[in-house]
Amino acid sequence: MTDGQRTPNYTPDPRRWRVLMVLVVALFMSLIDVSIVNVALPSIQTGLNASHSELQWVLSGYALTFGIGLVSAGRAGDLFGRGPLFIIGVALFTLSSAAAGISPDALWLNISRAVQGIAAGLFNPQTIGMIQQYFRGAERGRAFGVFGGVVGVSVAAGPILGGLLIHSFGVAEGWRWVFFVNLPVGALAVVLAFLWLPKPLLNSNRQRDPALPEPALADPSIPKQSRDLDMVGAVLLGLAVVAVLFPFLQPRESPLVWAVLLAGVALLGVWLWWERRYKRVGKSPMVDLAIFQVKSFANGTLLVSLYFLGMTSVWVLVALYFQEGLGHTALASGMVGLPSAIASGIAALWGGRKVATYGRKVVIGGLYVGLFGLAASILVVWLHAVGAASEWWLLLSLSFVGVAQGSVISPNQALTLAEVPLEYAGSSGGIMQTGQRIGTSVGIAVITALAFTVLGFSSWAVALIAGFTAIFVVLILALVVGYADMRSRHVGDTPLP
Structure with a gap:
């Protein structure tokens, strides 16, 4: 059952693009923070005299607390209003960034990072829920495309901005500014939210916006007063x-x-x-398990989890290869991903426009492009190892990985959530993001462990090739799921009971 079938009298809300702008500002802040922190770890170690274990928790603490509340925060937004939770989450993220920037020691920093994770887990599901709420049909695909474009720009800007800040303020204190940079962006997001989010969306008593249709419910027999958290x-x-x-x-x-x-x-x-x-x-x-009977949701969630299980490790391996294997600086390592991130943004905008026309074929095509990019990168690394090519050819080969990211993630979100009742938009988005977080964490741990195992008896080039080969296999599995989903769409989906 499509959105058009559920809401035949739907009239687009004239405020929807301003709502998207608010969401984009918050997304930009949260993604910049992730990519900047990765670059800033050596500076944090110097500035706070942090141990390797403490540095690990700068990343791990954030990842853990981020994953804890995604689904429950999404469900809370579905029930009690997405706008208030969005603003609370962004404000808390901004304040915890300030706390991280003034950290006197590693313990304070890690507590602040944990609070950042909680805040990100609070507002991220609301963004997906509000896109579901305010956009329909082809426009929803374009909205997710804009979202994906911002992801590409953020990923590109983060390492470069982090490198420039550390260079400008020094290794000992430069890391503080990678957190302080969130303050003006977060303040802007909160101000715009109060100004631009429709007042019914900000009403905590769950007053509905009259411009929006009453959402379809997974189980209309359940009385509204029993719809608790x-x-x-x-x-x-x-x-x-x-x-x-x-x-x-x-x-x-x-x-x-x-x-x-x-x-x-x-x-x-x-x-x-x-x-x-x-x-x-x-x-x-909290989660109506009947939602997994919607094949497009179940398949799309599995596909994106597999995608993150593999592809997220690409940039971890490239950074290790360039810095530890080839002796390049962190900034030079970050620049390797710049063409890929730009390509990702462009591909996301294109995919957002085309997903309504070509459907799952956009995602499947993106996976094929990603496989080509991985194969080409393996070839570049092998040729460099034998002295036949420069490692900087990876800027070109990894650009195809960027095209894959833009063609897979945002279009897949639009397709996965298309059949989900609006009443469960936030919690279903939280389920997707939880799958991404688990896929990312498991993938990085397993694939980097494989690379380091190979490094124990061989070179960095061989270790990188082994890691990329493992990612290639995972992407093949995601491709199989994509084809299965495309076949299921030809025979019809399974509606919620």
């Missing part, structure tokens, strides 16, 4: 996500760490049981 389900899922992510986000010297992973899988099973029981007794669960 399902706190038990939220806690169970949050604990399960932490337990699953934890072994992949910190050193794994002890085999006991893997027991945490098993506990996470068990908690996930308990959560599934609870959600079914919660619905069976006549209440509204």
Whole structure:
């Protein structure tokens, strides 16, 4: 059932593009922060005399707290209003950035980073929910395309801006400014949210915007007054996500760490049981599991999780190869990704315009381009190893990886969420993002471990080729899911009961 079928009398809201602008500003801030921090780690180590373990938690603490609340925050936005949670999340992110910038020691910094993760997990699902709410049909694809374009620009600007800030303010203090740079952007996002987000969207009593249709509900038999937040389900899922992510986000010297992973899988099973029981007794669960009967949602979520499982590791391996293998600076390493990020932004805008016409073919084409980019990059690294080519040819070959990112992520979001009832837009977006976070964490841990294992008996070139080959295999699996989804669309989707 498409959006057009659910809302035949839908009239586009004239404020929708201003809403998108607010979302884009917040997205830009959160993504800039991630890519800048990666560049700033050596400066943080120097400025705070931080240990390697403390540096690990600068990244891991953020990733863990970000993943905890994605689904529950999305569901809270569905029920109580997306605008207020969006503003609270952006404001908290901005304040915690200021706290990180004034950190006197590594403990303070890591606590601030954990709060940043909570804040990002609070406002990120609202952005997807509001795009679902304010855009329909082909326009929704274009909105996600703009979103993807901002992702590309942010990824490109982050390492360069971080390098310039550290160069300008010095290695010892330059890292502070990679957090302070969030302050004007965050303040702008909050001001624009108050000015431009429609007042019903900001009303915490869930008053509906009269310009928008009443959302389709997964189960209309459940009375509205029982549509609660399902706190038990939220806690169970949050604990399960932490337990699953934890072994992949910190050193794994002890085999006991893997027991945490098993506990996470068990908690996930308990959560599934609870959600079914919660619905069976006549209440509204945090996640209506019937949503996975919508094949486009289930397939799209699996596809993007596999994509992040593989492709996120590309830039980790490239940074290690350029800095540790070839001896280039961090700034030079960051510049390698600039053409790719620009290509990603352009491809996302193109994919957003074309996804309504060509559907899943846009995503499948993007995966083929990504496979070509990986194969070409493997060839460049091999030719450089034998002295037949410069490593800087990677700027060209990795540009195809950027095209893949723009052609896969944003169009896949539009396709995956197209059949989801508006009432579950936030929680379903949170499920997708949780899959991305888990895929990213597991992929980086496993693929970099493979590369370092190969490095133990060979060169950096061979280690990079081994890592890229593993990513190639994961992308093939994502391609299989893409074809399965395209076939299911020909025979019809499974609507929610």
